[in-house]
Amino acid sequence: MDITFDTECGRFNYRVCAVIINDNKLLAMHDENSPYYYLPGGRVSLHETAENAVLREIKEELEIDAKIIRPLWVNQSFFNEDVTKEQFHELCIYFLIDVSHTDLFSRGDKFRMYEQGHRHDFEWLPFERLKNEYIYPVFIREKIFDLPNTLVLQSEFE
DSSP states (O other): OOOOOEEETTTEEEEEEEEEETTEEEEEEETOOOOBBOOOOEBBBOOOOOOHHHHHHHHHHHHOOOOOEEEEEEEEEEEOOOTOOOOEEEEEEEEEOOHHHHHHHGSSSSSEETTTOOOOOOOEEHHHTTTOOOBTTTTHHHHTTTTSSSOEEEEEEE
C-alpha cells in the first residue's frame, strides 16, 4: 500500500527519487501523460524504508540493481500538478545512486522502458541544459551543480 492519501484540500505523497549522474548528465524521464521531465522513483509503501523503496523503484523502472551512495535532500514540496491540476503536499527523499556496475550507460542518450504496460522515456540531460528544461523538481536545475555531502532539508513552493 503506497503512502499517499486524498483530503478535501489535496493529496499527500511520500516519495523517493533517484539522482543518477553520468558525465555531467542527469538521468530524467517522462511518460505518455507528462510533458515534463522528472527523476526516476516513486511512492514509498507502508512499512517500507525509503532506501528499499528507491532501490525497488529503480529495479521496476530501469530493470537494474543499483546501489545507494547517500541521501541528498528531503524536499517538502507544495504544488499543483501540471496535468491533473491536483494540489499536492509531497515529501520526497532524493538519493544519489551508483549504477556503474550495470548496463545503464550503454543504453544510449535516450531509451524507452515499459513498466506494467506504461511507457517510460528516459534521457540523459546535460547539466547545462537543465535550467531551460521543463523538469521537476524545479530546485534540481541549480542544486545538481553542488551536491550536498550531508542530508539537506528544504522546501519548494510553486
